[in-house]
Amino acid sequence: EAGVAQSPRYKIIEKRQSVAFWCNPISGHATLYWYQQILGQGPKLLIQFQNNGVVDDSQLPKDRFSAERLKGVDSTLKIQPAKLEDSAVYLCASSLGGITDTQYFGPGTRLTVL
Amino acid sequence: EDQVTQSPEALRLQEGESSSLNCSYTVSGLRGLFWYRQDPGKGPEFLFTLYSAGEEKEKERLKATLTKKESFLHITAPKPEDSATYLCAVGASGSRLTFGEGTQLTVNP
Numbered sequence: 001e002a003g004v005a006q007s008p009r010y011k012i013i014e015k016r017q018s019v020a021f022w023c024n025p026i027s028g029h030a031t032l033y034w035y036q037q038i039l040g041q042g043p044k045l046l047i048q049f050q051n052n053g054v055v056d057d058s059q060l061p062k063d064r065f066s067a068e069r070l071k072g073v074d075s076t077l078k079i080q081p082a083k084l085e086d087s088a089v090y091l092c093a094s095s096l097g098g099i100t101d102t103q104y105f106g107p108g109t110r111l112t113v114l
Numbered sequence: 115e116d117q118v119t120q121s122p123e124a125l126r127l128q129e130g131e132s133s134s135l136n137c138s139y140t141v142s143g144l145r146g147l148f149w150y151r152q153d154p155g156k157g158p159e160f161l162f163t164l165y166s167a168g169e170e171k172e173k174e175r176l177k178a179t180l181t182k183k184e185s186f187l188h189i190t191a192p193k194p195e196d197s198a199t200y201l202c203a204v205g206a207s208g209s210r211l212t213f214g215e216g217t218q219l220t221v222n223p
Contacts, residue, residue, distance in 0.1 A: 042201055042213030091157050099205040100146045105157030
């Protein structure tokens with residue numbers, strides 16, 4: 001069974017530039033999550049989708065971050081404009097449904113903002 | 115607000131030297147406690163889910179236990195390939211997963 005796919009794996013940008021990340025979840029998984037993991041910390045949820053609807057985006061900095069999940073499958077996360085403090089690994093995860101269902105993570109995208 | 119604290123932050127063991135990692139949590143209405151392993155440059159890899167106090171699960175050299183306030187990940191006779199960061203997360207009713215900051219385990223040959 002194919003896992004969660006993410007691209008790109010690495011991205012280096014200047015502050016104030018924009019960047020986008022892509023995620024393809026495990027086939028059949030209704031719930032998709034985007035996490036931010038700063039070096040030395042645990043992942044922090046940015047946004048959760050159930051099919052193509054947003055369930056939780058309370059920790060998403062909406063002035064600069066946006067995300068969409070078209071047709072309830074693939075998802076993109078965008079940052080515009082980027083700040084130095086956005087340097088982190090952005091992880092995508094998917095699960096069958098609720099809070100007790102296992103979340104399976106992709107390899108992540110390491111973003112460096114200079 | 116849900117809180118998860120993992121200790122120690124880092125642990126260095128000799129091969130074969132058994133030990134335990136701790137995950138203390140504060141949550142209202144625990145639905146599940148999750149253990150993940152994360153290797154450098156990779157995403158977290160699922161290990162266990164524990165749902166209620168008294169539950170235990172085992173996988174190879176790893177055994178996870180759960181009480182009403184904490185969970186332990188016991189590592190028996192570890193090998194160098196067990197070196198990784200181990201993450202604990204809790205899920206409560208109507209809320210998101212909250213992760214701890216992890217324990218970085220190094221097993222020397």
